[in-house]
Amino acid sequence: MATLITDRILLLKALRAAGPTLIVAISAVLLIASLVPTATAVAVAYLVSSVEHASASALILLPLLAFAVMTGIGHLMDAAKEPLFYLARVRIDGAHRWSLTRLTGSGPGIGALESPQVQGLVREARADPDNWTQRTPADGALAQLDAITAVVGMAAACLVLARYAWWLIPIIVVPAFLYRSLERRRNLEWYLQWQRGMHEGLRSEKWEPAIVSSGEGKETRIFGLAAWVVQRMQHHTRAMFEPVWALGGRQLRQQWIQLPVIVLPLTLVYAVVSDGAADGRVTAAVATAVLTAAWAVFQVFIYNDVRDPVGAIACLRATVELRNALADGGPAAPTAPAPAAAQPPGTAPVTAAAGAPEIRFDEVSFTYPRTERLILDRLSLDVRPGELVGIVGLNGVGKSTIIKLLAGLYQPTGGRVCVDGADLRELDVTAWRRRLAIVYQDFIRYHLSIADNITLGHPGEIDRAALEAAARDAGLEPVLAELPLGWDTPLSRDRTDGVELSGGQWQQVVLARALYAVRMGARVLVLDEPTAHLDVLTEFDVFQRLVAHKGDATVVLISHRLSTVRQADRIALIEHGKVTESGSHDELMALGGAYEQLFAIQAQRFSQGYDDRIEEGELL
Numbered sequence: 001m002a003t004l005i006t007d008r009i010l011l012l013k014a015l016r017a018a019g020p021t022l023i024v025a026i027s028a029v030l031l032i033a034s035l036v037p038t039a040t041a042v043a044v045a046y047l048v049s050s051v052e053h054a055s056a057s058a059l060i061l062l063p064l065l066a067f068a069v070m071t072g073i074g075h076l077m078d079a080a081k082e083p084l085f086y087l088a089r090v091r092i093d094g095a096h097r098w099s100l101t102r103l104t105g106s107g108p109g110i111g112a113l114e115s116p117q118v119q120g121l122v123r124e125a126r127a128d129p130d131n132w133t134q135r136t137p138a139d140g141a142l143a144q145l146d147a148i149t150a151v152v153g154m155a156a157a158c159l160v161l162a163r164y165a166w167w168l169i170p171i172i173v174v175p176a177f178l179y180r181s182l183e184r185r186r187n188l189e190w191y192l193q194w195q196r197g198m199h200e201g202l203r204s205e206k207w208e209p210a211i212v213s214s215g216e217g218k219e220t221r222i223f224g225l226a227a228w229v230v231q232r233m234q235h236h237t238r239a240m241f242e243p244v245w246a247l248g249g250r251q252l253r254q255q256w257i258q259l260p261v262i263v264l265p266l267t268l269v270y271a272v273v274s275d276g277a278a279d280g281r282v283t284a285a286v287a288t289a290v291l292t293a294a295w296a297v298f299q300v301f302i303y304n305d306v307r308d309p310v311g312a313i314a315c316l317r318a319t320v321e322l323r324n325a326l327a328d329g330g331p332a333a334p335t336a337p338a339p340a341a342a343q344p345p346g347t348a349p350v351t352a353a354a355g356a357p358e359i360r361f362d363e364v365s366f367t368y369p370r371t372e373r374l375i376l377d378r379l380s381l382d383v384r385p386g387e388l389v390g391i392v393g394l395n396g397v398g399k400s401t402i403i404k405l406l407a408g409l410y411q412p413t414g415g416r417v418c419v420d421g422a423d424l425r426e427l428d429v430t431a432w433r434r435r436l437a438i439v440y441q442d443f444i445r446y447h448l449s450i451a452d453n454i455t456l457g458h459p460g461e462i463d464r465a466a467l468e469a470a471a472r473d474a475g476l477e478p479v480l481a482e483l484p485l486g487w488d489t490p491l492s493r494d495r496t497d498g499v500e501l502s503g504g505q506w507q508q509v510v511l512a513r514a515l516y517a518v519r520m521g522a523r524v525l526v527l528d529e530p531t532a533h534l535d536v537l538t539e540f541d542v543f544q545r546l547v548a549h550k551g552d553a554t555v556v557l558i559s560h561r562l563s564t565v566r567q568a569d570r571i572a573l574i575e576h577g578k579v580t581e582s583g584s585h586d587e588l589m590a591l592g593g594a595y596e597q598l599f600a601i602q603a604q605r606f607s608q609g610y611d612d613r614i615e616e617g618e619l620l
């Protein structure tokens with residue numbers, strides 16, 4: 001019972017987003033609409049009575065008019081309801097989605113968002129129905145108003161019933177409630193069945209790009225997987241729909257059970273009242289009014305939205321749970337490390353105007369949430385202001401993880417990351433990120449113009465000179481010269497005059513994005529495999545320009561191409577979660593350790609071609 005009340009309060013609270021004027025207007029329309037059946041009953045009775053007693057046809061004009069007005073008002077309210085509901089839905093669901101976007105998009109870390117539980121909550125809370133059974137907060141909230149006004153309408157109809165006998169009220173009202181609760185049960189069953197099959201639908205959707213997207217579609221075609229993919233999609237789709245179809249069939253077959261709940265009480269009332277009219281205990285007018293009002297009780301309930309707002313409640317509850325989960329850093333497995341803490345209040349500000357900072361990883365340990373493997377094991381690394389530090393190591397040793405910790409996307413499970421001596425946890429993470437420009441391996445390809453793709457490195461007013469300089473430094477000038485609309489060319493074939501860039505050209509665009517951010521004030525440039533797709537000449541060219549800017553910003557470069565990394569002031573080799581070798585290229589070569597071995601293997605592999613010429617120093 002307590003849950004029922006808190007759920008209703010949760011739904012009614014959602015109405016606030018629609019604004020008071022709209023809610024008053026909707027309430028008025030619903031109220032009038034709920035009174036119309038009873039008012040019509042009275043008008044019909046008036047008409048019958050006038051027909052009975054009228055000596056001239058002119059005398060029935062007034063009751064006819066009253067009847068027509070009632071019918072007109074009923075239609076008018078029906079017509080007004082839809083646009084008003086639409087407006088309220090847009091406002092309520094819009095506000096809900098906006099708050100959800102802020103909630104999921106603005107948290108300091110991403111650890112919680114990786115949890116399947118949190119992803120499930122996001123899906124549940126997003127209020128973007130995939131099918132008609134799903135309901136949004138607005139659906140649930142408006143259904144509450146509908147239900148309240150339905151009770152008023154029913155009470156009005158009961159007053160007319162009482163005009164004949166008070167005991168007619170329970171005879172009609174009890175079955176009406178029974179009918180409603182049977183309807184609710186049907187809906188709940190329907191909703192839960194859809195919910196159970198939803199994961200199958202999602203699995204089917206996951207295969208869709210393999211058929212329709214040009215990227216994934218390549219592989220399906222080359223390996224001749226199309227028929228197999230379609231079969232898998234069919235399998236999941238059937239697994240989702242078959243139980244729903246079975247339930248639908250069963251509910252249809254059992255629908256007759258609800259019929260006697262309406263027919264029996266109405267027949268009883270009709271019999272009693274007709275008997276009264278035949279005996280002359282009531283007039284034909286009163287009998288008509290009572291019979292119409294009895295039907296009105298059901299009418300109010302049948303036409304009222306009886307679908308249980310369970311979907312809407314689930315959506316709002318999921319939002320509350322999501323808020324808690326994100327605030328806690330996400331639900332953790334029992335063995336998981338301490339979750340990422342939210343930004344503590346009163347953290348120290350970081351000003352974008354500050355110069356290149358000193359970064360220190362102080363005995364940092366890290367395990368990803370809900371996993372057990374220790375990725376970083378008391379790793380220590382210093383990056384001095386304006387220094388270019390290269391980070392190298394085999395696949396999966398944790399190089400990108402170091403960057404994620406530096407960006408505050410996760411918190412270390414041991415030790416601390418310091419910026420100019422201050423623990424990152426105590427800094428304002430948003431301000432700190434404004435000082436960072438990062439090129440991730442899995443960067444975002446915005447379906448926007450090339451200018452937008454670059455300037456999103458520092459959103460706000462566009463600095464044309466910085467944009468052009470960043471593009472030049474990233475070696476984009478030859479690419480720009482080929483673009484049909486120049487800076488305004490959309491980087492997506494799906495858009496008019498859009499182009500599809502190659503993997504290497506995209507990497508240059510993203511590099512330009514980071515370099516633009518540096519020109520706009522970022523003071524730490526982090527490049528995670530920024531040149532993996534670049535040809536050797538472009539890479540060499542770009543890197544020379546990058547080195548020229550070193551000093552304005554602290555640069556952290558992760559790369560498997562040791563010919564690029566060798567130009568760093570210092571190189572750190574990561575093995576087993578630690579820095580095992582650190583020094584300049586020459587120092588590490590002289591050391592004759594793991595770095596020297598890696599370099600020797602690469603030099604051998606590239607013993608032909610440009611890389612070889614770089615190794616030989618010809619291109620340096």
Ligand SMILES: Nc1ncnc2c1ncn2[C@@H]1O[C@H](COP(=O)(O)OP(=O)(O)OP(=O)(O)O)[C@@H](O)[C@H]1O
Binds near residue numbers: 114369396401402
């Ligand atoms: N979000 C995550 N959740 C759980 N484990 C992760 C996550 N991201 C990475 N890992 C694991 O952490 C380890 C280190 O990954 P990381 O991406 O830091 O390696 P890397 O050194 O950058 O590798 P590469 O050279 O291949 O880019 C890997 O074993 C990887 O599977």
